[in-house]
Amino acid sequence: MIIPQKNTEYKDLRNILIVALLVAGLVSVLFNSQTTLYTLIDNSIYDSFLKSAGRARTTDQVVVADIDDISLAAVGQWPWPRYRIANLLQSVLQHSPALIGVDIIFPEPDRTSLDTIRKAFSQEFGLDLGFTGLPSGLTDNDGFLGQVLSQSPVVGAKYFYFDHSSDDRQCTMHPLKLTGDINLISPLDAPGILCNIEQLDSQLQSSGFINNQFDRDGVLRKLPLLMKYRDRIYPNLSLEILAQYIGAETVEISRDLFGTVLRLKEFTIPVDRQGYFQLRFGGPGKSHHFISAVDLLNDAIVSEQLNGKIFLIGASATGLNDLHHTVFDPSFPGIETHAVFLSNVLNSQFIRIPDWQPVYIVITCLLAGVLSGAMFCFFLPIRAVLLTCGWLALFTGGSFFIFAGRGIYFSPTGPVLVSTTMVLLCSFIRYFTENKRAVNWIRQLARVQQVTLEAMATVAETRDPETGGHIQRTKRYVKVLAEYLRDKGKDDGTLTDDYIEALFHSAPLHDVGKVGIPDHILLKPGPLDKEEFSIMKRHSEYGVKIINSASDKLEDHKFLDIAAEIAATHHEKWDGSGYPNGMKGKAIPISGRLMAVADVYDALISKRQYKEPFTHEKSKTIILEGQGTHFDPVIIEAFLAVEQAFINIAQEFEDDV
Numbered sequence: 001m002i003i004p005q006k007n008t009e010y011k012d013l014r015n016i017l018i019v020a021l022l023v024a025g026l027v028s029v030l031f032n033s034q035t036t037l038y039t040l041i042d043n044s045i046y047d048s049f050l051k052s053a054g055r056a057r058t059t060d061q062v063v064v065a066d067i068d069d070i071s072l073a074a075v076g077q078w079p080w081p082r083y084r085i086a087n088l089l090q091s092v093l094q095h096s097p098a099l100i101g102v103d104i105i106f107p108e109p110d111r112t113s114l115d116t117i118r119k120a121f122s123q124e125f126g127l128d129l130g131f132t133g134l135p136s137g138l139t140d141n142d143g144f145l146g147q148v149l150s151q152s153p154v155v156g157a158k159y160f161y162f163d164h165s166s167d168d169r170q171c172t173m174h175p176l177k178l179t180g181d182i183n184l185i186s187p188l189d190a191p192g193i194l195c196n197i198e199q200l201d202s203q204l205q206s207s208g209f210i211n212n213q214f215d216r217d218g219v220l221r222k223l224p225l226l227m228k229y230r231d232r233i234y235p236n237l238s239l240e241i242l243a244q245y246i247g248a249e250t251v252e253i254s255r256d257l258f259g260t261v262l263r264l265k266e267f268t269i270p271v272d273r274q275g276y277f278q279l280r281f282g283g284p285g286k287s288h289h290f291i292s293a294v295d296l297l298n299d300a301i302v303s304e305q306l307n308g309k310i311f312l313i314g315a316s317a318t319g320l321n322d323l324h325h326t327v328f329d330p331s332f333p334g335i336e337t338h339a340v341f342l343s344n345v346l347n348s349q350f351i352r353i354p355d356w357q358p359v360y361i362v363i364t365c366l367l368a369g370v371l372s373g374a375m376f377c378f379f380l381p382i383r384a385v386l387l388t389c390g391w392l393a394l395f396t397g398g399s400f401f402i403f404a405g406r407g408i409y410f411s412p413t414g415p416v417l418v419s420t421t422m423v424l425l426c427s428f429i430r431y432f433t434e435n436k437r438a439v440n441w442i443r444q445l446a447r448v449q450q451v452t453l454e455a456m457a458t459v460a461e462t463r464d465p466e467t468g469g470h471i472q473r474t475k476r477y478v479k480v481l482a483e484y485l486r487d488k489g490k491d492d493g494t495l496t497d498d499y500i501e502a503l504f505h506s507a508p509l510h511d512v513g514k515v516g517i518p519d520h521i522l523l524k525p526g527p528l529d530k531e532e533f534s535i536m537k538r539h540s541e542y543g544v545k546i547i548n549s550a551s552d553k554l555e556d557h558k559f560l561d562i563a564a565e566i567a568a569t570h571h572e573k574w575d576g577s578g579y580p581n582g583m584k585g586k587a588i589p590i591s592g593r594l595m596a597v598a599d600v601y602d603a604l605i606s607k608r609q610y611k612e613p614f615t616h617e618k619s620k621t622i623i624l625e626g627q628g629t630h631f632d633p634v635i636i637e638a639f640l641a642v643e644q645a646f647i648n649i650a651q652e653f654e655d656d657v
Helices: 005-032 036-052 069-075 082-093 114-125 141-150 237-246 293-297 334-346 357-378 381-406 413-461 470-488 497-516 530-537 539-551 558-569 590-605 616-625 633-641 643-652
Strands: 062-067 099-102 154-161 178-180 192-194 206-209 220-224 226-229 232-235 251-256 259-264 267-270 276-278 289-292 310-315
Touching: 036 381, 036 413, 062 069, 062 293, 062 334, 069 293, 082 099, 082 141, 082 293, 082 310, 099 237, 154 237, 206 232, 206 237, 220 334, 232 237, 237 259, 237 267, 237 310, 237 334, 267 276, 289 293, 310 334, 357 381, 357 413, 381 413, 470 497, 470 590, 470 633, 470 643, 497 539, 497 558, 497 590, 530 539, 539 558, 558 590, 590 616, 590 633, 590 643, 616 633, 616 643, 633 643
Parallel strands: 062 289, 062 310, 099 154, 099 310, 154 206, 178 251
Antiparallel strands: 154 192, 220 276, 226 232, 251 259, 259 267
């Protein structure tokens, strides 16, 4: 029975919707577990949005005093003596900065200091070196730098360790003063810290950590603003510089529609639960105002309006390992990340990732899965793919315009992955179901075809009431003989599986031409006279005409060609004495030679009006007598080998008595 199309479509819709829910659930799990594959795809889309959205403006309130390759080549290799760092600070102070942020840590005493050299010679060689003509302050580089720091509006640097704990007795700590709902944040908890030597650290008015956080692909996209150390929360150097610059004594933690924010006076800074800030880069490295340190040391800066600016002192020299991979630049100066943060805040250009993004991803993934699946149920595959691509383009485009206009990142990655997966799966499912339907339809057609063939054969056979099972038996005899010859390699390569199958289905038409023989001859109970036999022999000719008439209306008529071949040649004899054409030996097609044995054997064991059925042994004896004259000797050998199969077939399809 053919299933109604409506029920089939309902079943397809149900299956596709189930697949859609499973795919959407899987992608949602991938997002929430932050698997590497999902994160890489999402980061790629995020980066493309950032590059296409227009570069963020850079503030003119920040100046970077850069220890670059030119400075090292002119002044000397790194690390510089502390007095030179002090000189650099003094050069900056000449421009009356509002604040100076130093992105450098000095964790050990300066070994080039004259006092340090004097002590080393005294301990190792017992020599007491004396230096004359020098002011006392210049014999101690660290002391000199500490004195300059104490007189400068400097924010110093610290670094938190996460792989080991450390002693912080030399550190002067500057924790944040927090207000608001502190439970909204859960910053990383560091077990260790690296500070400047006490001689320097104690002279700093404030400080912040300089840790960065890279994504799995090694790209810097966000900046940790808060970290915990021994139950106190500390600011990033960038955040502390901002707080000092605007005079904010406290940081309030609260939330808005999209998540957690830090409030410093009139400024609102979005962060995630761990205190990370999404950096909105304005372009490649050195997009901000950079001044080479050597130019400051040499007082080579002229007509620069630098008063009241924030100065950042750091290094971009190639060998100092403070270059980072960003979206715009694979060698972005680490010191400039602080400038990017300050530009973002002072210009109010932020990137927001809602803290309810996981819920958004789950909902959009489910909608994407159901919508994509439904399209494949109600539209042709090509149109479904085009519609899916169309709405994905609209969805992704909408996400981009929100990002470009409002700085809010609604990730399209989940729906894109769900829809792409659904297109592939639905295409496969549609192909599989359509292929299954096609196969079933072909099978039905083949069955109808076979029934039609047998009906055609039965038209002839039913005119002779004593030959009802003849078609069923003979086609099976032929198949058994052909398979034996093929398996033993006794054919010329003709007997392939497809040929034998076609032979099996076409064999019933071997006597279809009998419909053209008059009843008084076909049903005559006794022997035929010469004239009657001449008429009877013409059934081969009639059979070929009937079959060829049918095959002319079909494109693929291989089986009918074989049927016509059998009808025309199954009465030919090996020695050439057969009819209708007197063909001899292997000139007779293999199909006709096989049917000759099958037809005669079945006629011998069957009851006819003019005789009683012969036993198998008697029938075999008669057939053996015709070996080499009537029948192909090789086929007779096959007959002897499979005679038990002949007996079984005859018993299974025995005529009703």
